[in-house]
Amino acid sequence: MADFKEVYYQLLDAFGPQGWWPIDGKYIAGDYSKPASESQMLEICIGAILTQNTNWSNVEKALEGLKNARLFTLKHLSAVSEKKLSALIRSSGYFRQKAKKLKLFAAHLLKYDSLTSFFNHPTKVVREELLSIWGIGPETADSMLLYAGKHPIFVIDAYTKRIMSRIGVCEQDVDYHALQGEFHKYLDADVEKFNEFHALLVELAKRNCTKSNPSCSTCPLNQSCERIGV
Template sequence: MRTSEALREIYNRLLAHFGPQGWWPGDSPFEVMLGAVLTQNTSWQNVEKAIANLKNEGLLSVEALSLLPVEKLAEIIRPAGYHNLKAQRLKNLIALIEDQGGVAALLNQPTAVLRELLLSVKGIGPETADSIVLYAAGRSIFVIDAYTHRILCRHGLVAEDCDYFQMQELFMDNLAEDAALFNEYHALLVRLGKEFCRKSQPKCECCPLKTVGEQQED
């Protein structure tokens, strides 16, 4: 099975098994951006608690967060973990948004420019930047995470030492350029990684991807 066929087979099987995932949770592009930072190294349940705190305090706006002292912000987002570090990262993101003239002005930048602007923010790496580009701006870029790497490795689609950009190119070179497809695909891989392709004690025997990639060709 060729790489493009294997990737499409994986998607089809996951969609059939799990159904649409409805990602990314958020009432606005700005909320999605905040969530992308807050979800670093924590579960989404914890992020939801932090965002709920921000909503309850009436702080889900660029203006409100800009005026809020970083120490106060850290306490409000404490449920997301690493709260002091993430508070500063959110402040850095807010500074970029203000510098670019607002959320809409930033997200309307050409994809390559938007991505570089996000990567220039201290504390925002490729995964967080691409999550914002895909889920907040609706651009066709594939997000790579630890689940994706684990799944691809176990199915022989990439080597263990394959880096973020090589994996991203694998998807983008072998799938149609489609933001909706990339959105759903990434969400489905996360679901698989959590429920079946776990780091320890994976459920291989009942995995919906069992046998995929066994006959893959170069």
């Protein structure tokens, strides 16, 4: 089976740091200081909901709309009408559902003094609470935990499943938590590394390990991949 650490360093050597999570549309490679404020934390949480089933460029337009409408606080998000919110985030797709999700998320988190105090609770507690909110599944909750709350938890997505199954770590339909458990087993619980590794896997999936016709000849993992060309 592929060595998780080796895969990480091969990707890092090939692509360099990715600068996730983008704030204000900027990716700053190797900067792990974000989020540095409540508003940046909220931007990541909103982005994690809006990016469900769409690409990031559509999310950026929606984030800009929300900022221009001065809705970037939990209080404002929970108070705005679903209709107005839907219109503002239309570009992100599934906008009615996502407006409802954003409002429920904001209303739920309002009981805390701040997002900082919410994320200061133990990982298990924060995760269970996030998962109890309608519309927040494991991938969204873990994205918030890792990128907004800086908890050492690995985010699994369809790209991760695709790549890890092709290099021989798991089956394509692997269970979310089973694959997450493998990352936690073979890597140290390191927020910066988890941040970077997930971003690198997304980059690989876009550049080389595409759904059909992967570009294996230029893939940084092609020496160790078990299923070149699938």
